[in-house]
Amino acid sequence: MERVPIRLGTLRATVKPSSNVSASPLLYEGPSVTNTSLVRVCRVCTMQEARYTCPRCNTPYCSVDCYRSHGESCTEQFFESHVRSEMQFSSNARGDDDKKQQKSIQELLERVREFQEEQQQLADGEDDEGALMQRMEELALLDKTGQLTLESLTPEERRKFLGEVADGRLGKLVELWPPWWLMNERMYRSETSSRRRQLILEEIGGDIDEAENEGEASSAVVVEPSVLYPVGIFTNSDAQKMPKSMSALLPGGRQPSPCLRYHLVEVLFAYALVLRAFNGDYAQDTAEAAFMLLDLCRVLSDDARYESLEHVCLSCLEKQSNVSEGSAANALAIQDVQQILRTDVFLLDALSDTRALLERYQQELERSSESDKRARSERKAALKKLAAIQKKMIFYQTWTYLAPVEDFQALAAELEAYTKYKELLGAQS
Known part of the structure; x- marks a missing residue:
């Protein structure tokens, strides 16, 4: 008897277009949806797009929470059905000795373990995605209030951001830095004069106010550490x-x-x-x-x-x-x-x-x-x-x-x- 591999279900990647047909409400009264949207809508919450399919009952769902709540016995039934099939197969297979039966059981357990790992990875992926969405919302709020700066980013986010700036991927989104050597010479000298004095006083341990009181020109703009000027x-x-x-x-x-x-x-x-x-x-x-x-x-x-x-x-x-x-x-x-x-x-x-x-x-x-x-x-x-x-x-x-x-x-x-x-x-x- 030829053994058939167990199919654990597939992710629905594409949906064929269909004509618009009114559908009855799922769990609440609301506007009708099309056949196409029925495939894409989560059958549990009926609110989000379903990107995954339960390998047991083929129910489309959108998240870990919906997967866990769509049917508590679904996963158990999945395992139970395949265990029974395997036991029936083993008992009916003539000529199988104990060693072959043991091998069959080990193969079954391996498939069960692989399925559990896939589901755990899916859950972890959803958790990561949720954290990412929350992080994006935080950054969007900072941007809306004008408080989003490089210091708002984590070291890893900052590294990736600067890398994309360097290779040009964010060229259309980032305000380009104006090189200081393109400034007017007189303006550049004026706007960096305070910084030059500050560096000298830092070296000798003095106070910039004392130097200004000793007669140095104080008309120059005080330059805060900025990428506009050289370090x-x-x-x-x-x-x-x-x-x-x-x-x-x-x-x-x-x-x-x-x-x-x-x-x-x-x-x-x-x-x-x-x-x-x-x-x-x-x-x-x-x-x-x-x-x-x-x-x-x-x-x-x-x-x-x-x-x-x-x-x-x-x-x-x-x-x-x-x-x-x-x-x-x-x-x-x-x-x-x-x-x-x-x-x-x-x-x-x-x-x-x-x-x-x-x-x-x-x-x-x-x-x-x-x-x-x-x-x-x-x-x-x-x-x-x-x-x-x-x-x-x-x-x-x-x-x-x-x-x-x-x-x-x-x-x-x-x-x-x-x-x-x-x-x-x-x-x-």
């Missing part, structure tokens, strides 16, 4: 720590390599692309931002060398990242580099902010504690590499501080001329 900015205190010449960093009277200007282009390109990818706020996922920066900037991570402006531009335009716009985002970052190079305050602040990003990542690694020996070894190696990269950043910032701003303005003009030339070639091809 790390170049201050007068930083300037005082700078050496008088590059000889302090290049012993033996050597001069900086002429190719250094091309390397700077890649550093700024990577920084601008990371800032745009994270909508101006890399602090929400410092590790991911640092990974992206070092992946884009081979000058810092792999000691790459570029011999010409064309060489570095082609490399930047061909780089792959998790930004969905791809080549368009890369081209925009090249334009950002031009803008940053034109103004000394933008250039120094961009490099300071790059250092701040890497420093924050260093601090995260230093605070982490791994019990695994291999993980500790990898963390130690990562910290060593980051320390070497920070030395490179100090070198670049010292060089840009000591070099005339006209040199970088000329580089910006060369970069602009090259990109226009590439656009012209692209239009002609």
Whole structure:
């Protein structure tokens, strides 16, 4: 006798269209429904769409509560009927020895266990869905009252949200961050002056009010920590720590390599692309931002060398990242580099902010504690590499501080001329 597999029921996925036919009320008096809606309406509460079907009686239901209340004996009857069928099958099967009967019973119990697990997973899924709906209602209420911010999200929600911002999936829903280097230079200097003084006073442990009373200009807007401005900015205190010449960093009277200007282009390109990818706020996922920066900037991570402006531009335009716009985002970052190079305050602040990003990542690694020996070894190696990269950043910032701003303005003009030339070639091809 051939054994037939037990069918535990199926989920109803599609409904064929039918003509509108009036149906009698189910449990209450109300408007008539169509044949199509009868299939979709929960037969228990008659209020919600039925997305599941009872494997015993094929009753459509919408939730765990409705499944539990649609018939208390339904599940028991399901098990009982199959147990009786199995016992009848075993007793009628001639030639079965005790071992075969035992195997049949074990197979039955396994099918029962699988069914119970499926029902438990369904119940868990409904509980998760209910929690999700409740969470969405909470966020919707915060949004309605204007109180929805990144701080309202859990760490996991914030991570997913920023990831979708970075790859462009929320591009049409999120207000895009306006890069600070696109501001008017005078306005930018004015609106960051208080923050610069604050950073200096934090370093020396003073009070910002005392400094203002000593005659410093107090007309500038007090800047609260915001993604609109860079986290790390170049201050007068930083300037005082700078050496008088590059000889302090290049012993033996050597001069900086002429190719250094091309390397700077890649550093700024990577920084601008990371800032745009994270909508101006890399602090929400410092590790991911640092990974992206070092992946884009081979000058810092792999000691790459570029011999010409064309060489570095082609490399930047061909780089792959998790930004969905791809080549368009890369081209925009090249334009950002031009803008940053034109103004000394933008250039120094961009490099300071790059250092701040890497420093924050260093601090995260230093605070982490791994019990695994291999993980500790990898963390130690990562910290060593980051320390070497920070030395490179100090070198670049010292060089840009000591070099005339006209040199970088000329580089910006060369970069602009090259990109226009590439656009012209692209239009002609």
